[in-house]
Amino acid sequence: MSALFRRFGSLIGMAAIVVFFALALPDTFMTARNWLNISQQISMLAVVAAVMTVVMVMGDFDLSVGSMASLAGVVAAVLFVQGWSVPAALAAAIGVGLIGGLFNGVLVSVIGILPFVATLATLTVYSGAAFLVSDGKTIFGRDIPATFSDFARSGMALGDIDGRPAIFPALSLVALAVTAIVWVVLEQTSYGRRLYAIGGNAEAARLAGVPVTVLRLSAFAFTGVGAAIAGLMYASRVASANPVQGDGLMLTAIAAVFLGMTLTENGQPRVLATLAGVVVLGVLDNGLTQMSVDSYVREVLVGAIILIAVSASALGRRGLFGR
Amino acid sequence: MSTKPYRTAIAASVLTLFASGALAETVAVITPYLAQPGTQFYVEAFEGRAAELGWDVNVIDTGGDVAAVISRIEDVVTQGVDAIVINVDPAQVGAGLQAAADAGVPVVGMDAGSDPLLVANVTSNGYAMAVETSVYVANRIGGAGNVVMFTFDPFPPVQVRGVIADAVFANYPDITVLDRITPDVSDGGIADSRAQMEAILAANPEAGSISAVWAAWDQPALGALQAIEAAGREGEGIVITGIDANPQARDAIAQGGNFEASVAQDFAGIGATAADTVARILAGEDIVASVIYVPTVLITSANVTE
Structure with missing residues (x-):
């Protein structure tokens, strides 16, 4: 019993949160429409958290993902203003993400700066670049092509639910696709296994012939591209772009990965566990809002729940709950 | 350990929720800008008027995150609030306004800008x-x-x-x-x-x-x-x-x-008038003028210190 709790305690806790809201909000929480809403609300965070998992697998961080998301959004919007087509502007914005990610990778793996320091600096650089590109302004209205902003409102038709048409949101599909790609890369390829090997012991991996420098560099490129995609999803959802709008994604994404780590057998970051962490954070926001819990109390509660989950997991691993 | 008392507690809290929902109108006020002084004046005045009207008001601040405003609009629509008040550019939260419109929940702008999906916007002229x-x-x-x-x-x-x-x-x-x-x-x-x-x-x-x-x-x-x-x-x-x-x-x-x-501008007046506008909508009145102006005050040496 206690072994079972130690292994699945976090999962039970997460399920308990869902059950609690299902009981407290009997008419509205466990509905298909609400879960479709939640899937859309967490889609941007899911993408950032999934690619954050790629670097956290190696024991690294990328603190610049939020400002990269903001930068990608304003780059696309400014190119829209200059008459670029939607696909060209999106490609350019994702290209900026790739370059920014590679730059992080060079700083961390080639030059050898601690990821915390390197990406803290590039956070500031990318954020400043976003202000420069946008002139500090919000780009919105007629400057944003309808085909771009309509994307976030579109989706796969699911027929009628409660007499109204329902869709599986396009943003949720993107999040699922990115999560699936990261899952395949991390869990099904030797590339992914090598990243886990670096996270286990970088020196041992190097001695075993793993090209540590190249792999770390490429992993950061992954994160940069993912952050840019999330920034574009955000810009599409709000039909506008400003130089700070993606900033909040970074800390929440790291929190989601940590929450996910409480689920895995040996405390390693796993992308599906990260997704579970993202869902829990989304469910808390959704459920507590529906219960009219004050927004500041909501923030305190979310932070406290993360702490409880991580503490319980840490205590469990140390065996304080008995063996 | 018995789970019975726990279950009873949940049932009781659910009942309380129902009871409070049945007695009062619930109105959600959603803004990314609560930290700004002007917005605080609007919201405090709104809450004051809403308290007189006996409403349950849920003020939601997303701390500058506009996408989260859309998410919270969707959530309170799911929750089944009677009306929503926003203080954000409606063009940026169109997806949320559409969700509210689809569910028939009226949305009033508090100095938000005009939009076909808002029943009315309360602002200065x-x-x-x-x-x-x-x-x-x-x-x-x-x-x-x-x-x-x-x-x-x-x-x-x-x-x-x-x-x-x-x-x-x-x-x-x-x-x-x-x-x-x-x-x-x-x-x-x-x-x-x-x-x-x-x-x-x-x-x-x-x-x-x-x-x-x-x-x-x-x-x-x-x-x-x-x-x-x-x-x-x-x-x-x-x-x-x-x-x-x-x-x-x-x-x-x-x-x-x-x-x-x-x-x-009379920020407090805008907040109170937004509440009055919601009250008119909840009473079934058809709001014909989609922009509602609150009188402004000329400031001279005679009243500048007030």
Whole structure:
């Protein structure tokens, strides 16, 4: 019993949160429409958290993902203003993400700066670049092509639910696709296994012939591209772009990965566990809002729940709950 | 361990939720900008009026995150609130407004901007604000003299102010508009307005050749004031007016110099009127006028300290 709790305690806790809201909000929480809403609300965070998992697998961080998301959004919007087509502007914005990610990778793996320091600096650089590109302004209205902003409102038709048409949101599909790609890369390829090997012991991996420098560099490129995609999803959802709008994604994404780590057998970051962490954070926001819990109390509660989950997991691993 | 007491507790809390939901109307106020002083005035006044009406109000602040405003609108629509009030550009939260419209939940804007998906937007009347100051200028200079105007037509809310001042001054045969200046606002508007005003002062050196400066917002008025004081011409009785009554403008008016008047928006009035508008909608009234104006207040030395 206690072994079972130690292994699945976090999962039970997460399920308990869902059950609690299902009981407290009997008419509205466990509905298909609400879960479709939640899937859309967490889609941007899911993408950032999934690619954050790629670097956290190696024991690294990328603190610049939020400002990269903001930068990608304003780059696309400014190119829209200059008459670029939607696909060209999106490609350019994702290209900026790739370059920014590679730059992080060079700083961390080639030059050898601690990821915390390197990406803290590039956070500031990318954020400043976003202000420069946008002139500090919000780009919105007629400057944003309808085909771009309509994307976030579109989706796969699911027929009628409660007499109204329902869709599986396009943003949720993107999040699922990115999560699936990261899952395949991390869990099904030797590339992914090598990243886990670096996270286990970088020196041992190097001695075993793993090209540590190249792999770390490429992993950061992954994160940069993912952050840019999330920034574009955000810009599409709000039909506008400003130089700070993606900033909040970074800390929440790291929190989601940590929450996910409480689920895995040996405390390693796993992308599906990260997704579970993202869902829990989304469910808390959704459920507590529906219960009219004050927004500041909501923030305190979310932070406290993360702490409880991580503490319980840490205590469990140390065996304080008995063996 | 028995789970029974726990289950009873949950059931009790669920019952409480139901009971409170059945008694009162629930209204959600959603904004990314609660930390800003103006927004706090709106929201406090809204809550005050809502308390009188006996509503359950849930104020949701997303801390600057506009996408989260959409998410929270979706959540409260799912929750089944009776009405939603937003204080954010409606064009940016269109996805959320559509969700509310699909579910038949009315949304009212609190100084949010107009949008077909809002039942109404409660705000200040830019035309009326310009009437207050341009008429003040005309009366103060006895309907005769040369007036310098600072306007900014590229920004629609300020453009409407200029249109009104044009009409008022044109209605006085003895008032001449000496110049209609559009200052460069990239540095906030004060510095370039000051430079432009200095040029005009140099071109019109005689005392009395400039009777008044009418500015469509406070920054150019403050720039003109600096230019007049720097040129040592503050004793010529040049009347300056601005609009918005920002703290710097209030200071200048209180000092009793050339800057004589500005117009203040009634933030608390906007909040209370937003609540009244929600009440009308909940009572089943069809809101015909989708923009609802709250009167503004002319600020002069007589009331600047209030």
